[in-house]
Amino acid sequence: MSRVAVVGATGAVGRVTLRLLAERGYDDVRAFASARSAGTTLDGGLTVEEATPEALAAGDIDLALFSVGTGASRELVPHAVRGGAAVVDKSAAYRLEPGVPLVVPEVNGARALENDGIVANPNCCTIPLTCVLKPLHDAAGLRAVRVSTYQSVSGAGAHRMEQLRAQPVDDHDLAMDWSWEGDETDEEAKIRAEARKILELPELPISATTVRVPVLVGHAEAVWVELEEPLTPEAAAELLGRAPSVRLVDLPTPAAAAQTDQVLVGRIRRDPAAANGLVLFLACDNLVKGAALNAIQIAELLLQRDRMAA
Amino acid sequence: MSRVAVVGATGAVGRVTLRLLAERGYDDVRAFASARSAGTTLDGGLTVEEATPEALAAGDIDLALFSVGTGASRELVPHAVRGGAAVVDKSAAYRLEPGVPLVVPEVNGARALENDGIVANPNCCTIPLTCVLKPLHDAAGLRAVRVSTYQSVSGAGAHRMEQLRAQPVDDHDLAMDWSWEGDETDEEAKIRAEARKILELPELPISATTVRVPVLVGHAEAVWVELEEPLTPEAAAELLGRAPSVRLVDLPTPAAAAQTDQVLVGRIRRDPAAANGLVLFLACDNLVKGAALNAIQIAELLLQRDRMAA
Numbered sequence: 001m002s003r004v005a006v007v008g009a010t011g012a013v014g015r016v017t018l019r020l021l022a023e024r025g026y027d028d029v030r031a032f033a034s035a036r037s038a039g040t041t042l043d044g045g046l047t048v049e050e051a052t053p054e055a056l057a058a059g060d061i062d063l064a065l066f067s068v069g070t071g072a073s074r075e076l077v078p079h080a081v082r083g084g085a086a087v088v089d090k091s092a093a094y095r096l097e098p099g100v101p102l103v104v105p106e107v108n109g110a111r112a113l114e115n116d117g118i119v120a121n122p123n124c125c126t127i128p129l130t131c132v133l134k135p136l137h138d139a140a141g142l143r144a145v146r147v148s149t150y151q152s153v154s155g156a157g158a159h160r161m162e163q164l165r166a167q168p169v170d171d172h173d174l175a176m177d178w179s180w181e182g183d184e185t186d187e188e189a190k191i192r193a194e195a196r197k198i199l200e201l202p203e204l205p206i207s208a209t210t211v212r213v214p215v216l217v218g219h220a221e222a223v224w225v226e227l228e229e230p231l232t233p234e235a236a237a238e239l240l241g242r243a244p245s246v247r248l249v250d251l252p253t254p255a256a257a258a259q260t261d262q263v264l265v266g267r268i269r270r271d272p273a274a275a276n277g278l279v280l281f282l283a284c285d286n287l288v289k290g291a292a293l294n295a296i297q298i299a300e301l302l303l304q305r306d307r308m309a310a
Numbered sequence: 311m312s313r314v315a316v317v318g319a320t321g322a323v324g325r326v327t328l329r330l331l332a333e334r335g336y337d338d339v340r341a342f343a344s345a346r347s348a349g350t351t352l353d354g355g356l357t358v359e360e361a362t363p364e365a366l367a368a369g370d371i372d373l374a375l376f377s378v379g380t381g382a383s384r385e386l387v388p389h390a391v392r393g394g395a396a397v398v399d400k401s402a403a404y405r406l407e408p409g410v411p412l413v414v415p416e417v418n419g420a421r422a423l424e425n426d427g428i429v430a431n432p433n434c435c436t437i438p439l440t441c442v443l444k445p446l447h448d449a450a451g452l453r454a455v456r457v458s459t460y461q462s463v464s465g466a467g468a469h470r471m472e473q474l475r476a477q478p479v480d481d482h483d484l485a486m487d488w489s490w491e492g493d494e495t496d497e498e499a500k501i502r503a504e505a506r507k508i509l510e511l512p513e514l515p516i517s518a519t520t521v522r523v524p525v526l527v528g529h530a531e532a533v534w535v536e537l538e539e540p541l542t543p544e545a546a547a548e549l550l551g552r553a554p555s556v557r558l559v560d561l562p563t564p565a566a567a568a569q570t571d572q573v574l575v576g577r578i579r580r581d582p583a584a585a586n587g588l589v590l591f592l593a594c595d596n597l598v599k600g601a602a603l604n605a606i607q608i609a610e611l612l613l614q615r616d617r618m619a620a
Binding site for chain 1: 494525536
């Protein structure tokens with residue numbers, strides 16, 4: 001069995017990663033985090049180790065799942081690669097770097113094998129979006145995508161969940177608590193750039209508006225899709241009903257998606273504003289398929305390759 | 311001074327209506343509600359009267375502001391009209407009826423005077439949307455509109471605000487708690503049909519996705535607009551900055567809009583998915599400009615006409 005390291009083990013995504021690994025029977029797992037958390041014992045009994053360059057480069061890790069901030073990934077990931085680990089990085093540090101595959105296994109899983117030590121895991125909104133866009137593109141060709149998001153606070157970290165729990169409901173509000181790139185949030189820029197890379201459609205027009213809502217877990221997205229060829233809502237529903245990791249439901253909501261492995265899709269209907277337009281709504285657990293699960297699926301593609309090579 | 315009746319005085323919108331009337335110096339105001347609430351005393355000191363057909367038809371009301379359900383409006387409004395009152399009805403009962411003006415004063419105020427006793431007040435999402443669409447249409451011609459909403463629970467009534475206050479934050483979720491008309495919520499159908507009537511663009515393609523978010527007060531909308539002619543985001547911002555009841559802000563949110571009279575608009579940028587496309591975000595207090603204030607503004611257009619005729 002592979003020796004697995006979870007780096008950023010005490011964060012919202014790190015905790016879910018450890019839980020999913022345990023559920024899947026991984027028993028040689030180590031938990032790494034910053035010096036502040038080192039020495040603490042986690043729910044599953046693991047003692048947190050400090051994520052130092054030396055520890056990560058020591059050569060005793062086969063697979064490292066990183067869920068730390070972009071800055072920490074830039075600093076630490078190269079050491080794990082140097083030590084011989086295959087790295088799946090969940091930050092934005094390497095996603096758009098040429099030569100680093102950006103992978104949603106159901107969409108472009110084969111790309112994971114074309115790596116130089118690092119595979120990047122996409123943004124938590126990009127993953128469910130591309131799971132839904134890919135079958136539609138294969139059937140009728142994507143011409144343009146518009147998406148507005150309803151993102152839970154857990155996407156901003158475990159501390160934001162505690163803040164929401166502590167906040168009087170009278171103060172609940174919408175937010176756009178991201179950095180800005182010109183007239184966009186960096187989240188909006190990420191969705192466009194990452195979806196283009198994953199779908200291998202570098203010119204696809206994608207317009208996103210990202211919004212944080214006072215929900216703890218689960219992201220939802222209202223999506224308008226313009227297609228090159230006609231596709232009825234019924235045909236789209238049939239395609240999506242057969243798509244991997246996608247489940248058709250009447251009404252996808254964050255609560256319905258929470259703790260599930262799937263992207264829930266529903267409300268598929270015609271967009272009267274476009275010739276070949278469809279409207280749909282999706283929801284996904286941003287910590288599971290939107291982050292930890294997708295990274296583990298990537299890791300399993302890599303481990304499978306190693307087993308086949310061995 | 312006119313004799314004013316507020317029917318549905320104990321609901322979320324009715325209470326705001328009474329407050330706004332008091333602030334504006336109306337001192338001959340009566341509060342009506344169902345038998346269940348009759349006899350109770352409201353914050354401002356008014357005693358609630360039962361909204362019977364006889365009381366409403368008695369001939370001692372000049373202006374009746376209705377904020378009751380669609381069924382109750384259908385039943386009671388004709389009695390107030392029979393008694394000689396000018397009625398502004400906030401329900402969906404008469405909005406699409408030919409001959410009944412559907413009015414946002416900043417957009418089509420003159421239509422209010424072409425009434426046979428009833429003027430309808432639009433849906434709480436339609437009002438801010440048309441305040442923003444009208445200046446854009448006048449400048450560059452609307453070709454298509456897509457909108458996804460972030461609607462607070464107060465839009466569903468005061469009891470839903472109490473429910474949200476009582477609910478653990480872990481249970482907060484998105485909802486689409488409207489009736490269904492085919493593959494749409496009736497809220498989505500209302501936004502399209504009402505905006506077309508108000509803007510006098512009966513063929514305008516409008517695609518809406520309506521979503522309830524766990525916020526108490528204030529609705530927001532992510533809007534994509536396709537125009538006939540080019541219009542830069544800067545020019546659109548300048549137009550909207552001069553538009554009545556519209557205020558340009560960096561980031562419109564429900565909390566920023568709450569208790570204000572204005573529609574907050576921001577995040578105006580190009581839509582890369584359309585030739586002459588713009589994206590924007592708006593927020594509005596659904597109980598104030600989205601309901602009670604708009605109805606009072608309509609009433610004042612009617613009272614002004616009466617004074618000029620007297």
